[in-house]
Amino acid sequence: MNNLAELPVTALKGVGDKFAQVLAKLHIATVQDLLFHLPLRYQDRTRITPIAALLPGVDAVIEGEVRAADVVFGRRRSLMVRLQDGSGTISLRYFHFTAAQKDRFARGSRLRCYGEARRGAAGLELYHPETELVGAEAPDTPETLTPVYPLTEGVSQARLRGLAQQALALLDQGGVSELLPTELLPASLRYPLKEALRYLHSPPAGADLAQLATGVHPAQQRLALEELLAHHLSLLELRRSNSAISAPPLPVNEALERDFLSRLPFSLTGAQQRVSAEIAADLARSRPMMRLLQGDVGAGKTLVAALAALKGIGAGAQVAVMAPTEILAEQHRRNFSAWLEPLGISVAQLTGSLKAAERRSELAAVASGAAQLIVGTHALFQPEVAFHNLALVIIDEQHRFGVRQRLELREKGAATGTAGRLQPHQLIMTATPIPRTLAMSAFADLDCSVIDELPPGRQPINTVAISNERRDQVMERVQGAVAEGRQAYWVCTLIEESESLQAQAAETTANELAEMLQGVRIALVHGRLKPDEKERVMTAFKAGEVDLLVATTVIEVGVDVPNASLMIIENPERLGLAQLHQLRGRVGRGSIASHCVLLYGTPLSQNGRARLQALRQHSDGFAIAEEDLRLRGPGEILGTRQTGEIQHRIADLQRDAQLLPQVQKIAASPLLDEELRRQLIARWLQNKPRFAEA
Known part of the structure; x- marks a missing residue:
């Protein structure tokens, strides 16, 4: 079948009716839907980094020989694997492990690992890295960047990557229709749709990661323009029908x-x-x-x-x-x-x-x-x-x-x-x-x-940005605040994965903090908890029975704890300024001075640095939103999931504001006939334009 918009995803190898139901949660019903389900970020696994060259907070591929694998007992039992290459030694730490997993790390075996290096009790450590055993022949390093897709329960990155590759192969045989006449596109965005999709699912080694991370690559902008246009057309349709x-x-x-x-x-x-x-x-x-x-x-x-x-x-x-x-x-x-x-x-x-x-x-x-x-x-x-x-x-x-x-x-x-x-x-x-x-x-x-006016009595929040390399100093600050009878939040911002991976990342952080902070009562809240469990943890935190709440971004709204005067936000560069401002608003609700620490990963892009600086300088949310718009960072103006059923898959209203005049111009063009308008709305709004009525 030529039209991938009509080819069901069950036509792909390995997708039966049951797995198709799982993909439906990601709004993937056809092969075209899969092609438009784009990665949120990319990992560079195209080169191996010597252990001695690792930097804290940076994802990397390393390879080395297992020197030891021992179960150690701190405040929580963990498996510690010592890995060595010609340049140095590093620890891999697992809080969740089985006996079979421990046996896999036999002394003398060779491992290739991928993960983020962090400072731990025993120097640099990788928490729960991905690993593969290296035999006599080393596995090939990939020639393209590795995509990281939005997930849901029941589907892994590896499986989604495999399906995306199958879908790309079908692009050559059939197609995804070019719905926009070329003459309506600005010269800088006359990027063929097929090439844009192929590039974004498999960027070549050496592709500009910073450009892709901020969503300004021409391939991304070409798709963002079309998506914004579809939404704009649906609103025009709505105005006509609402009269x-x-x-x-x-x-x-x-x-x-x-x-x-x-x-x-x-x-x-x-x-x-x-x-x-x-x-x-x-x-x-x-x-x-x-x-x-x-x-x-x-x-x-x-x-x-x-x-x-x-x-x-x-x-x-x-x-x-x-x-x-x-x-x-x-x-x-x-x-x-x-x-x-x-x-x-x-x-x-x-x-x-x-x-x-x-x-x-x-x-x-x-x-x-x-x-x-x-x-x-x-x-x-x-x-x-x-x-x-x-x-x-x-x-x-x-x-x-x-x-x-x-x-x-x-x-x-x-x-x-x-x-x-x-x-x-x-x-x-x-x-x-x-x-x-x-x-x-x-x-x-x-x-x-x-x-645009705050009631009198709100406390200002002192905001500082600190590199993840000084993580131990931040932990000392938490210990000090708790000793003075204050409470604190530690927010983990792994926003792009499934809820189960978010929960695991927050749990790993909570375990790490429990290892390092003596006498601090730590609790954990994330999206995987049942509502009554979440309520129980929050009630305990409000009652002062918990000193440090480790949380995913679920605490962004609705929590009011006046005694909480310190917030640590890990990897704030992953979030939009508006969402960071929302999180920060959880402290400063009592009569005491409050502090927010932005614990950023290095290296930080110039754009990321400017955005964190804006958050430090401004306490007014509208000033922050305007600054985010000026910087065109990948902000979260409508929240992580934006508008649910018709959420923007690619476009970001803050980052892509400069496309909006072009969108209005194209929408008014007589070259865009009724049939093309209908097809654009169907492609981007899941064939359900009436959802735009809400």
Whole structure:
């Protein structure tokens, strides 16, 4: 078959129906989908580095002879393998190992290893490196860079690499259609689509790693342009189809609002008053509000959301508040209950961890209308949840929800009670500051409100950047903070792998810290933990029963621990500035001076250095977002997963902002006929353009 967009992935060797279901989690259904599932980064395994030349924090391939393999007992049992080449000796350390694995490292055997060198108790160490035994004939070193793909449970890097190679072989026989007429492309991006895909799956040895890492290689930019165009076309389609939708007008209930404001122990800031007035004007109309509410960490977005909720409840309707995690949903439930229950307003909660009886009771209250404000996680989308008359949906940290889920919630509103087929209003909140130019492109169908003023009393956070070579000094700093009765976070940023590999990396770091830090109570939280386990760890941390919380980026939102005054972010160069700013906002919530240490890997690119410098210089999230845009670093403007179902696979709105004028120009061109537009949207939006409606 010539058209790879129609060739199912089961046509590839080694992909049966069961494995096809695993690939579907990565939105890979066809061979074309696989070709557009691009690596997030690359490893250079094309040369072997002498042990003596290893640098801390740098990934490398080494080869040497096993001198010893012993089980050692520190605070945690580990397997230590001593490896030697003609230049020096290094330790390989394994916290997870079997007897068979220990026997594999027989004295005198020759090993080739790949991993990141770190300073450990016994000098330089490699934690859990990839290894292969070298026989009489040494294995070939690859001629191309090794791609690292986004994964999901049940698929390994090796297997995905093999499938990608099969897909590339099929590129020659059939094809991926060139949908953009060449004359519409800027001269610098007239890169044939097939060549771009081939280059990005298998860059040659010597390819510019820094250019690929920052996403500015012409092959990446060619694909980013097409992807941004597809999203822009879907928004234009949305505007056309949205013109006929109606929503229930929600006038202000002045008595209820006065009562609410009089009970607050503080006054609203000027910015909160201005934004609340903008929202009130929207809600009073009979067209659905679609408003994006931006505000820095701690700016008081939740209070503005509560005022918006009063408009719906005061008009006799229901309001749903949706949060990405159980921890954040619980925090919202506490806040809204404290504010609204004294006014006689009933607050319900729907999360995945409710017991069956509690769940039945809450569902009944939601269906009957007895529950006026419903706080929940993705559990709000489940089929058995029926609202009585949902008129307003408030979505917190919207980029963490799949667009399909947002659409389902909107349709739940449309199908309920007295509102008939009216659509609910939507208020979308984010603490990720988005520069105005990008907000106009990324959220072209939303109006924007900005809370650009922080309440008085927030503590400044002192931010320093320290090389991973001084890791031991940073550990001493943690030990000192704990001795003074403070708590700390240690954030691991292995964001590009599956949750299971994230969890393993965080666990390895926690074990390493436990070895080095005496008397420090350490706990671990990551995406693989069940919600109740995560909640238990966070509750213990809030209660002061844990001194150091080792975490993946799951703690980015929703955690408020005033006694936590120190945060270490490992490999911050892997994250966007906006996400780093979000993480940093977890400290500085009490009355004590707080510190954030950016523990970066070396060598650091010039761009990476400039971005970390920007974080040190600015505490205002919008200044940071504008700086990130100026530097065009690979920021995370909409979060790691961006917008779920229609997430950007290649494009990055901050980095690729300079492509947006070109995108608008191409979209307006008569050379782009309706059929080409349809095919572009189908290619990039998984044949589901209606998801852009959410």
